[in-house]
Amino acid sequence: MASDNTELPHPAREDLQLTNVLFALSDPERLTIVRQLASGPLEMAQCHLSDPSMPKSTKSHLMKVLREAGVIRNESLGRGRRLSIRHDDLEARFPGLIGSVLAASADD
Amino acid sequence: MASDNTELPHPAREDLQLTNVLFALSDPERLTIVRQLASGPLEMAQCHLSDPSMPKSTKSHLMKVLREAGVIRNESLGRGRRLSIRHDDLEARFPGLIGSVLAASADD
DNA sequence: TTATTTGTTCGAAAATATTCGAACCATCAG
DNA sequence: CTGATGGTTCGAATATTTTCGAACAAATAA
Numbered sequence: 001m002a003s004d005n006t007e008l009p010h011p012a013r014e015d016l017q018l019t020n021v022l023f024a025l026s027d028p029e030r031l032t033i034v035r036q037l038a039s040g041p042l043e044m045a046q047c048h049l050s051d052p053s054m055p056k057s058t059k060s061h062l063m064k065v066l067r068e069a070g071v072i073r074n075e076s077l078g079r080g081r082r083l084s085i086r087h088d089d090l091e092a093r094f095p096g097l098i099g100s101v102l103a104a105s106a107d108d
Numbered sequence: 109m110a111s112d113n114t115e116l117p118h119p120a121r122e123d124l125q126l127t128n129v130l131f132a133l134s135d136p137e138r139l140t141i142v143r144q145l146a147s148g149p150l151e152m153a154q155c156h157l158s159d160p161s162m163p164k165s166t167k168s169h170l171m172k173v174l175r176e177a178g179v180i181r182n183e184s185l186g187r188g189r190r191l192s193i194r195h196d197d198l199e200a201r202f203p204g205l206i207g208s209v210l211a212a213s214a215d216d
Numbered sequence: 217t218t219a220t221t222t223g224t225t226c227g228a229a230a231a232t233a234t235t236c237g238a239a240c241c242a243t244c245a246g
Numbered sequence: 247c248t249g250a251t252g253g254t255t256c257g258a259a260t261a262t263t264t265t266c267g268a269a270c271a272a273a274t275a276a
Contacts, residue, residue, distance in 0.1 A: 006272065008224085018212050019134050026131035027264095045222065055266050060224055065263090079273045080222050096208035104126050104202035114242065116254085135234095153252065163236050168254055173233090187243045188252050 006076040008067060013089040016070040021094065024069035030062050031105055034071060034085060038102050041084035043077065071098075114184035116175060121197040124178040129202065132177035138170050139213055142179060142193060146210050149192035151185065179206075 025031055029049055036047050049059060063083070066072040070089060075082045090098045133139055137157055144155050157167060171191070174180045178197060183190045198206045 006224090018209070019136050019139060022130045022209070023134035026127050026134050028127050031127060043222095056223065057225080057267070058265055061264075061266095064224085076223095076272085078222095079220095081224095094208060094212035096204055097212055100202060100204035100208050101126070101130070104205055114254090151252095164253065165237070165255080166235055169234075169236095172254085184242085184253095186252095189254095 008074050010067060010073060010086075011070045013070075013092060016089060016093045018094060018097075020069040021071055021090070021097070024066050024071050025101055027062070027065075030066055031101075033062060033066065033083075035102065035105055037072060037083055037085045041082055044074075044081040044083055047083060116182050118175060118181060118194075119178045121178075121200060124197060124201045126202060126205075128177040129179055129198070129205070132174050132179050133209055135170070135173075138174055139209075141170060141174065141191075143210065143213055145180060145191055145193045149190055152182075152189040152191055155191055 025034065029051075032050055033047060036042060044059075044063070049062075063072065063074055063081075067074045070086055073082075073084045073086050075084075085098065087098065133142065137159075140158055141155060144150060152167075152171070157170075171180070171182055171189075175182045178194055181190075181192045181194050183192075193206065195206065
């Protein structure tokens with residue numbers, strides 16, 4: 001095959017926009033996702049939402065917003081997806097930001 | 109007069125929600141406002157937006173979102189309004205957050 | 217091959233946010 | 247009092263997000 005159809009587009013580090021990142025993190029459901037990824041990469045199927053009955057298309061959309069903002073990485077892995085926080089890129093562009101958000105969201 | 113009609117409601121420190129704060133900061137125009145307040149309180153009339161022709165009702169609405177999220181304080185002062193960042197409250201609830209946002213937004 | 221698991225994408229409906237004029241209110245100057 | 251300045255609030259139009267079913271696609275299991 002000529003191209004890998006399963007890889008999704010990710011913004012380059014230098015294209016990350018602070019307001020996009022803040023917006024992506026400003027939704028409780030999306031923040032829940034990011035918190036689960038804080039301790040390390042996770043397969044999407046193991047990443048649970050507050051509402052377990054949420055349709056997969058909605059879950060996919062939440063991931064899309066986070067990915068397009070540059071908050072998470074979404075790679076094809078076997079049958080599913082491997083999700084991870086783009087720590088290095090976020091830290092390089094917005095030092096301390098993701099850390100303070102995660103720390104603040106810890107005590108809820 | 110029995111009550112001061114000119115004072116607007118502000119959420120208490122313990123009621124500040126991280127996602128509300130992130131959302132308020134996720135708009136470029138609102139972030140511009142907050143950046144101007146970073147160096148100290150400002151009278152609203154001296155707080156300029158990127159678009160100088162923006163109607164005052166729109167400007168007032170931007171301030172409302174920031175105030176209701178608990179990011180800024182909006183007090184009546186003489187004929188106008190005195191705006192300030194709620195540094196202490198933000199720092200108490202979300203340590204380091206506002207600082208990293210301001211630092212990240214500095215180099216744009 | 218066929219079926220199952222795991223997700224993405226599309227399109228339309230519903231929910232939210234934004235924008236802005238008009239009306240209104242308070243303060244200060246004259 | 248009258249007018250000018252500085253701002254809030256309301257309502258309606260517009261724009262953006264969110265939600266979710268249906269259709270599709272890739273990888274694995276049987």
